[in-house]
Amino acid sequence: METQDADSASGFERVFVYLRERLLDGTLKQGERLMAERELALQLGVSRPIVREALRALHMLGIIEIRERVGTIVKRPDASMLKDFFTLALAQQADLIDDVMEARIAIECQAVRLACERATIADFERLQRALVRIGETIDDADAGGSADFDFHRAIVLASRSPTLAVLHESMSTLLARSHRSRRELVQQFSSMKSYLIDDHKRVFDTIVSRDADRAEVTLRRHFAIGDEYRRRAVTGEGDRVEARSAQGT
Amino acid sequence: METQDADSASGFERVFVYLRERLLDGTLKQGERLMAERELALQLGVSRPIVREALRALHMLGIIEIRERVGTIVKRPDASMLKDFFTLALAQQADLIDDVMEARIAIECQAVRLACERATIADFERLQRALVRIGETIDDADAGGSADFDFHRAIVLASRSPTLAVLHESMSTLLARSHRSRRELVQQFSSMKSYLIDDHKRVFDTIVSRDADRAEVTLRRHFAIGDEYRRRAVTGEGDRVEARSAQGT
DNA sequence: TCTTCGTTCTGGTAAGACCAGTACGATGAC
C-alpha cells in the first residue's frame, strides 16, 4: 500500500534511488543508522536480497558502512573504491597508465600550489622526512620507490585537500608500481641519484618558500626530467649518454 | 561440503575477489561473458543472491555490464559512478564543494596544457562553438551556465585524456550547479559579461597558439577572477564597487 | 550499584521457486 506507485523501475533501482534521495535531501545524515534491511524491504515492497544489492552498491560508492549484526550507517564519504577501479580499469586497458600518470601530474601540480599556501609545520616535517628517506634509500629500488612515493604523497597531503588526496590515493597502486620501475633506472643512469635527491630537494624548497608559481614549475620540471630518463631507457640510450647529460645538467 | 574450504572470507568477499582476480589476471577480458549467476554460485559454493551482490558491486565499479536475460559481460571500464559518488559525498559534506572545485581546477589546468599539444581541428571547433554560445546566452543564467560548462568540458576533451575527461565528468553535476549560480551574479556585476566573453576567448586563443604555459596561466587567472566575483558577492559588494572595478580592469 | 543473562534485533547466507524475455536450434512451409 505504500510503494506500488513507484512502478516502472526495477526493484533494485527503486531501493537505490530511494536511499540516494534520502541521502541527498538530508533525511539521512552522516553517522545515522538507516532502517534494518528487513524493514526497508517491507517498506519498499521488495525482497531483502534486493535491498542488500542496493546497500552493497552504496557501500561500494563509499557512502555507507555495513556493520555485521549491528546495522547500516551513513559514513563519511570515502572514495577508496577508486583504487579498485583504477586497478581493474588498468588491467582491462593497459594503455591507460600514461593517461593516469597525466592525471596524477594534474593532481600534484595543483596540490603543490595549495601546499604553498596551506602547508603546516607538520607537513614540512613529513616532506623533510620523506626527503631524508629518499637519500637513505637511493640504492634500493624497492625502498627508494616507496620513499619517492611518500614524498609525493606528502605534497598532496600538504595541500590539505581531501579530494585531491583521495584522487591521488586512488592512483597510488599504479603510482607505486611506476615509481618502483623508474627507480630501477638508477642502475642505468648514474646521474639519476643526484637527480632524485636534488630535484626533490628543490621541490621541497619551493614549497617552503611558499611560491606557488615556482613550485609548480619546479614540480613539472621534475616530472619532465623523470620522463626523460624513462624515454631514454626505452630508446636504449644508456650510460654513454649519461656522462654528457650529467655535466650538461 | 562446498564452502568450508574457502575459509576466513565472507561469501561476498570470496566471489568478489574471485572475479577481481579473474579480471586482473586476464582470464576475463573485455567483451567476454562470464559464467551465469547460477553456475558461478555453484562453482564458488555460495548462494545466488551473494553472487548477485558481488556482480552488483563490480557493476557499480563500472567494470561489468549486466544485461537482463542475456548475461554479464566485461565492459570497457567506465568511471561514471564517480558522478554518483561526488553528488552523494557533497550532500554529506557540503563544505566539500570548494575542495572539489580545486580538484576541478587541477584537472582543467592539466587538460589545457595537454590540449595545447593535442587539440585537433575538431576540438578547436567545439571550443569555438562553445565560445559562440557563451556570447549568445550571456543574459540567460541557465543557458549561459550550460554554455560555460560546455566550454570547459571542451577544454578537457581537447586534452584527449580519458582519465582527465572522466574525472572532470564526475564533477560535472557539481560544476554545472556552480556555473549556474555564478551566472546569476551577472545581474549583480555588469562587468561580468565582458569578463565571461573576453576571458573565455583569451583562454581559447592561448590554446590555439599552443602555448601550454601561457594557457595554464590564463586559465588560472580565469578561475581567479571568477572566484573574485563570487567573493565580492558573498561579502556583499555589489554594483557600486562594480563601476570602479569596471574601469579598473 | 554492578554484574550477568537472555531475549530481541541485525546482518550473512542458503535454497528453492517463478517470471519474462533471449538465444538458438529444430521443425515446418515454401
Added chain:
DNA sequence: GTCATCGTACTGGTCTTACCAGAACGAAGA
C-alpha cells in the same frame, strides 16, 4: 535447399522462507 516459425533451454530479476551467530539492551540477580 532456403527461409520463416516455433519451442525450449537458459538467463537475469525477484520473492519467500528459513537459519545462524553475534551485538545490543534491558531485566533479573548478586
